[in-house]
Amino acid sequence: xxxxxxxxxxxxxxxxxxxxxxxxxxxxxxxxxxxxxxxxxxxxxxxxxxxxxxxxxxxxxxxxxxxxxxxxxxxxxxxxxxxxxxxxxxxxxxxxxxxxxxxxxxxxxxxxxxxxxxxxxxxxxxxxxxxxxxxxxxxxxxxxxxxxxxxxxxxxxxxxxxxxxxxxxxxxxxxxxxxxxxxxxxxxxxxxxxxxxxxxxxxxxxxxxxxxxxxxxxxxxxxxxxxxxxxxxxxxxxxxxxxxxxxxxxxxxxxxxxxxxxxxxxxxxxxxxxxxxxxxxxxxxxxxxxxxxxxxxxx
Numbered sequence: 001x002x003x004x005x006x007x008x009x010x011x012x013x014x015x016x017x018x019x020x021x022x023x024x025x026x027x028x029x030x031x032x033x034x035x036x037x038x039x040x041x042x043x044x045x046x047x048x049x050x051x052x053x054x055x056x057x058x059x060x061x062x063x064x065x066x067x068x069x070x071x072x073x074x075x076x077x078x079x080x081x082x083x084x085x086x087x088x089x090x091x092x093x094x095x096x097x098x099x100x101x102x103x104x105x106x107x108x109x110x111x112x113x114x115x116x117x118x119x120x121x122x123x124x125x126x127x128x129x130x131x132x133x134x135x136x137x138x139x140x141x142x143x144x145x146x147x148x149x150x151x152x153x154x155x156x157x158x159x160x161x162x163x164x165x166x167x168x169x170x171x172x173x174x175x176x177x178x179x180x181x182x183x184x185x186x187x188x189x190x191x192x193x194x195x196x197x198x199x200x201x202x203x204x205x206x207x208x209x210x211x212x213x214x215x216x217x218x219x220x221x222x223x224x225x226x227x228x229x230x231x232x233x234x235x236x237x238x239x240x241x242x243x244x245x246x247x248x249x250x251x252x253x254x255x256x257x258x259x260x261x262x263x264x265x266x267x268x269x270x271x272x273x274x275x276x277x278x279x280x281x282x283x284x285x286x287x288x289x290x291x292x293x294x295x296x297x298x299x
Contacts, residue, residue, distance in 0.1 A: 002058075007032045023115045036061055045071050045135065047105075048087065051250035052078025055087060059095075067095045071131060073103040073124075077159040078252035079259040086156045100128035103135055106155045106211040108218035110225070114144065122146040123211035125155035153201045155211050158193055161260060161274070162216040163253035165189040166227035168273050169220045171280065171287050173228075174235020181295070185273065186220050188298045192271050196260070199267045227253040234280060235287050258282060272297040 001007050009017045010032045014024050033039050040046055040062060050058045055076065072095075074087040083090070088102045109120035122139060124146055126132035132148030139146040149155065168189070169182055177185075193216070194207055207213060219225045230251035233243040240254065261278040264271055276294040279285040 001032050001034055004034050007034055020111065020115050037066070040066050040070070043070065045073060045138070047073045047075055048091070049075040051255075052076050052087060052252060053081050053250065053255050055080060055090065062095070064095055067091070067097050067101075070097075071101045071103060071135070072097055073105060073135065074156070075105040076252075077163055078256050079160055081255045081259065084259040084262050086153065086160075088152060088156060100126075100131060102126065102152065103132055104152055104156050104159070106149075106159055106215050108210055108214035108216075110218065110222055112224045117143045120144050121210055121214070123155065123209075124148050125152040125211065126150065127152055149209075149211055151203070151205060151211075154197055154203070154205050157197055157201065158207075158212045159215060160252075160256045161189075161193050161196065162219045163227045163251070164257045164260060164274055164277055165193075165216060166219040166225050167231035167234075167251070167253040167257065167277050167281075170225075170228040170231020170233075171235035171277070172231075172291065174232040174237075175287055175291055177291070182220070184298050186216065189216065189220075189273055192269075192273055195269045196264070196267070196271060199269045200263070227251045230254065231277075240281055253277070254281060 006017055010025060011027065014027060015021050016023070036058070046067065048055065072091050074091070076087045079086055080090050088104060091097050092099060092102060104125040106123040106125060109122060114120050120143060122144065124132040124136050126148065127150065129148050129150050136146035136148055165186065168185060172182055172185060190207060190213060193212070197205065205212065219227060222228065226247065226249050230243055230247060230253070233246065234240070238246070257274060257277045260274055264274070272294055276290045280287050280290050
């Protein structure tokens with residue numbers, strides 16, 4: 001944890017004062033600390049779960065060899081801003097982690113429901129299925145099921161893009177579009193994701209699977225989706241800054257849409273939903289105007 005006061009609060013009261021504060025931690029197993037070097041040094045498996053925009057800052061105190069012989073798992077659904085690279089690619093090159101020691105966690109599930117012990121399903125993406133299966137075994141319990149899949153890059157890109165689509169769904173709701181429109185928006189989004197993945201990482205994928213379509217649906221429709229909430233506020237007239245301040249949480253899609261938009265300048269894939277969200281957030285075009293254009297492009 002970043003704040004020593006938060007660490008002491010958790011030790012004393014057994015809950016995090018900032019996030020999911022209703023969850024009680026068993027301190028026999030959970031050891032909070034502000035010393036990232038000591039935490040990483042003692043770990044065999046390291047899960048990265050900070051917003052993508054802050055990954056470099058969060059890991060800044062680590063030496064380049066800090067992840068030697070460790071398995072690194074990204075639970076981050078974003079990209080390094082400006083560099084426009086996936087989190088696993090950043091870790092691979094910045095900390096010399098071999099590809100077979102990199103994993104990603106995909107949904108569909110939200111932390112809030114996992115914390116409530118609701119039935120949840122995870123997909124672990126990796127280039128090494130044996131390592132992915134080993135990690136799955138560590139995660140499985142009576143309410144969490146986990147399965148390995150050998151499409152690390154596809155899962156990671158899809159996770160980035162589903163946050164952009166969730167933003168679009170939130171904006172649509174904020175603009176008073178109904179369920180009929182959102183269903184069309186999400187179904188068109190799957191084609192948009194497929195076109196992008198085929199252009200940047202062309203292998204056969206069953207995009208109707210939980211790691212792809214399932215993750216998109218839970219983010220697009222759930223009350224717990226930060227990106228949907230952020231988009232809803234934008235659709236109702238909030239500025240980006242005011243929405244960020246009121247939420248006090250990071251919506252990954254805000255940064256992700258700029259990265260995907262920049263990458264697509266070279267790929268030139270038809271991405272009307274991503275383009276609309278980018279125009280609204282970064283070029284300050286009115287959501288009403290942009291969605292009038294978008295609705296004519298959907299089928």
